[in-house]
Amino acid sequence: MSDPEPCRIKQEDTEELIDVMVKEESEDEEKHHVKSENETQSKTEHSIVAVKALTCTQCGKSFRRNYDLKGHMRTHTGEKPFTCTQCGKSFTQLPYLHKHMRIHPGERPHKCDQCSKLFFIFSELKEHLRVHTKEKPSCSVCGKSFTRQSSLRRHQKIHTGVKEFVCLECGKSFVTAAHLRLHQMIHTGERQYVCSHCNKRFGHLSVLKVHEMTHTGEKPYTCSQCGKSFTQLSNLHQHMMIHTGEKKHKCDQCGKTFLRPYELQKHLRVHTKERPYSCPECGKSFTRLAYLNAHQHVHTGVREHVCFECEKTFITAKDLKRHQMTHMAERPHVCSHCNKAFRDLGCLKSHVKIHSGVKPHRCDQCGKTFLRATHLKDHLRVHTKEKP
Numbered sequence: 001m002s003d004p005e006p007c008r009i010k011q012e013d014t015e016e017l018i019d020v021m022v023k024e025e026s027e028d029e030e031k032h033h034v035k036s037e038n039e040t041q042s043k044t045e046h047s048i049v050a051v052k053a054l055t056c057t058q059c060g061k062s063f064r065r066n067y068d069l070k071g072h073m074r075t076h077t078g079e080k081p082f083t084c085t086q087c088g089k090s091f092t093q094l095p096y097l098h099k100h101m102r103i104h105p106g107e108r109p110h111k112c113d114q115c116s117k118l119f120f121i122f123s124e125l126k127e128h129l130r131v132h133t134k135e136k137p138s139c140s141v142c143g144k145s146f147t148r149q150s151s152l153r154r155h156q157k158i159h160t161g162v163k164e165f166v167c168l169e170c171g172k173s174f175v176t177a178a179h180l181r182l183h184q185m186i187h188t189g190e191r192q193y194v195c196s197h198c199n200k201r202f203g204h205l206s207v208l209k210v211h212e213m214t215h216t217g218e219k220p221y222t223c224s225q226c227g228k229s230f231t232q233l234s235n236l237h238q239h240m241m242i243h244t245g246e247k248k249h250k251c252d253q254c255g256k257t258f259l260r261p262y263e264l265q266k267h268l269r270v271h272t273k274e275r276p277y278s279c280p281e282c283g284k285s286f287t288r289l290a291y292l293n294a295h296q297h298v299h300t301g302v303r304e305h306v307c308f309e310c311e312k313t314f315i316t317a318k319d320l321k322r323h324q325m326t327h328m329a330e331r332p333h334v335c336s337h338c339n340k341a342f343r344d345l346g347c348l349k350s351h352v353k354i355h356s357g358v359k360p361h362r363c364d365q366c367g368k369t370f371l372r373a374t375h376l377k378d379h380l381r382v383h384t385k386e387k388p
Contacts, residue, residue: 059166142262198306214305214317294318 054069055062058076063069071093074080080090082097086104091097098121108118110125114132119125127148130136136145137152141159146152154176163173165180169187174180182204193208194201197215202208210231213219219229221236225243230236247257249264253271258264266288269275275285277292281299286292294316303313305320314320322344325331331341333348337355342348350372353359359369361376365383370376 059168061164061166142265143260144262 054064054066056069056072056076058073061072063072074092080092082091082094083089084091084097084100084104086101089100091100102120108120110119110122111117112119112125112128112132114129117128119128130147136147137149138145139152139155139159141156144155146155157175163175165174165177167173167180167183167187169184172183174183193205195208195211195215197212200211202211213231219231221230221233222228223230223236223239223243225240228239230239241259247259249258249261250256251258251264251267251271253268256267258267269287275287277287277289278285279292279295279299281296284295286295297315301315303315305314305317306312307314307320307323312323314323333342333345334340335342335348335351335355337352340351342351353371359371361370361373362368363370363376363379363383365380368379370379
């Protein structure tokens with residue numbers, strides 16, 4: 001039996017998982033100027049090459065410093081010159097060794113003057129101080145903020161579209177080294193973490209733990225304001241802005257307001273009809289990447305979500321959850337007008353419009369209004385002569 005495909009993780013969850021996977025890389029970005037006591041680098045190696053960039057002959061990636069290129073080349077050669085004197089483990093980069101040294105007891109000379117916490121290297125202290133100052137560098141394009149400067153730099157590549165990390169096996173390119181490493185597991189077969197529920201394999205324990213929550217229903221992070229629970233801490237932080245944040249980003253088309261600039265940008269596609277994400281299989285396009293990802297399961301046919309009551313399988317977790325309510329007979333959303341109960345909030349909201357009399361969907365041909373968008377769509381065939 002072949003290994004299942006690696007999991008597809010939601011966009012908002014992936015950021016937290018990638019942070020776990022690339023923390024070492026991020027620290028390398030911030031600390032590449034640190035010198036080893038045992039290895040001195042010449043000024044020539046560290047100086048910026050102004051005339052032309054230094055290019056890796058293996059993958060074509062360019063660097064401004066000899067030091068950076070030299071460190072990068074070790075990812076291809078497998079050379080690990082930095083060795084821990086405590087346990088003998090070796091590393092390709094000096095910052096990786098510094099990070100590793102934290103597991104061994106030793107001197108932590110850098111002390112926080114706010115809470116007295118000690119750190120092994122100064123950059124860790126500098127990063128920690130943001131907890132006290134509440135400083136969060138933000139993206140100039142979409143306004144999203146980050147606790148780490150390196151996380152912001154990694155995020156900004158999403159907007160530039162630059163995919164500089166290339167898989168030597170198949171030529172596919174990626175925005176970050178972490179995404180490349182995750183992809184390379186398809187070729188190397190490094191997926192030693194197995195889900196006990198469905199036998200799906202993962203290359204990282206953190207990814208497996210998040211996946212298992214789709215089976216167990218565990219949501220360990222709870223909002224103190226409304227009690228809503230989440231599988232990821234980052235999702236809770238995102239949700240909390242509903243309670244604490246001011247909606248200052250306003251749509252000039254319909255007046256709707258949003259907490260974040262990128263939410264407004266997504267919303268504007270409703271008016272512009274822009275659908276930038278297209279399915280390579282059937283050409284169907286979507287306003288959001290998450291919708292495209294969900295749609296693509298239709299083509300793969302992978303039904304990884306299993307109902308433990310009747311063993312019926314489903315393509316998405318949402319479909320499974322909807323199905324499970326048939327076993328629980330749960331209809332928690334009750335109409336205040338007629339006491340009719342519904343399984344999900346969306347159905348209740350749609351139903352309430354019957355009582356309010358509001359018909360928000362208007363035909364621009366004849367002015368007739370409709371309760372639901374699907375009713376308007378059906379009506380438009382009268383004008384277009386299109387047959388269902």
